[in-house]
Amino acid sequence: MGEMQGKAPISLEGMLADKQLRKRNPEKVQANILNVALSEFAEKGLSGARIDEIAEKTKTSKRMIYYYFGDKLGLYQKVLEEAYREVREAENALELAHLQPVEAMAKLVAFTFDHHVSHPDFIRLVMIENIHHAENLEQLDSIRLLNSGAIEQLAILCRKGAQAGQFQEGLNPLQLHWQISAFSFFNVSNQHTFSRLFGETLFDGQGQKLLRQNCVDMILRYVLLPEFRIKYEAAKGALNVKS
Amino acid sequence: MGEMQGKAPISLEGMLADKQLRKRNPEKVQANILNVALSEFAEKGLSGARIDEIAEKTKTSKRMIYYYFGDKLGLYQKVLEEAYREVREAENALELAHLQPVEAMAKLVAFTFDHHVSHPDFIRLVMIENIHHAENLEQLDSIRLLNSGAIEQLAILCRKGAQAGQFQEGLNPLQLHWQISAFSFFNVSNQHTFSRLFGETLFDGQGQKLLRQNCVDMILRYVLLPEFRIKYEAAKGALNVKS
DNA sequence: GTTATTTTGTACTAAACAGTTAATAACTGT
């Protein structure tokens, strides 16, 4: 119906600007706190991070952290939840349905590898959570749902590949996910100790490209039926182009 | 000379017992502190661990920790060094020279997998050290030496396999080590979050056996020449017996 | 057996830290 034209004679722009500039903006404040806290927790761990330091780096005050998140652990848990959500949502946005199984699998693996590389804070948070025996993940059902989606996606892909006569029958999608994650995660999580001990060659541009390709190859060799492995080796160059 | 007989008329036995029980034994005291500290740091991290708690769990006092190790960081660094030494020494003790390349590789991978599983404290310490950007590893040249030995061992094995006409030419031992480590490490390091999100099926006896076998297979498929892969798949059951 | 050195225990301190109080400012619906 007659929406706002008749009612806002002064300044529509003014109203909008007001709304944007408005001093109170709880969502932004919370988002700001969460952002800062993510960096701090990822950098220093749960016990290493300092509420005072987080507060200093936000645009607001320490009191507001307690106001919105209760206590340190509450803040940490929200950070964790948010980080998982962001990452999984990005992963779920991957469009694989229109691709052939082999291409889809190659793309999924390469994407996962790259995605981990570009989200080191998330990786560090997961490491920290493992140090804490994942006890803060326990409560978060929301996260479990998001993740089981990733497995479902893989299961569908496995079925498609098997039906196309290219993949092995009865692949275990969970195990496959474990394998893909192992490579992608380790590549980021252990970069510091590994390069300290063995040099940086695996972590420069060239080295990473190699590792990524290798990761794709190993997974494909694992899922493909023997007769298709040969074909794949031959066609390798053409597939797995950048993400 | 005339030690204490003349001075201890009351109880010679008492004195001896005294001597056995109370004798100075700095090495044992230090080893005891390091043991306790390893557990504590592995469990709670560098900032999470408490000197007072470590002290309580030792047979000695807080004062001694500072006496022997200077400060908290000094203690942590010694713990780290000791942990790396123990683990790498065990790995270097693996006898592979008398085995055929394929068996040797299978044994190496399976051993690494098992070894990580049975040293969770070490894994956790490495995770913690990665959280700290491996800055405490920087100084420890001793550790670097131990580790480059592991790579050398792999390089020799690769050469042997290639000479036997079974492995690919020009394998990169460092990359191979990265792959083996990725599986073995991730399997322990991310067990908590992974099982929380996806269930425990991969981490019970059956699941672990599967993952281990799988890890061996993937590595062998990677190093073997195509024509030997077929043979390997066929003979698989016979190889990779327990460790 | 006297003196010097190394090892151990007790009690303390100063700083860092998570969390709170209490007062007030800004906004909202009626």
Next chain:
DNA sequence: ACAGTTATTAACTGTTTAGTACAAAATAAC
């Protein structure tokens, strides 16, 4: 315009923590 909610600040509190001061005991040296 006022009652009620939401947002914000600065100063404060009690506890935890790494690290120390001081002294005493055990051992080694002479």
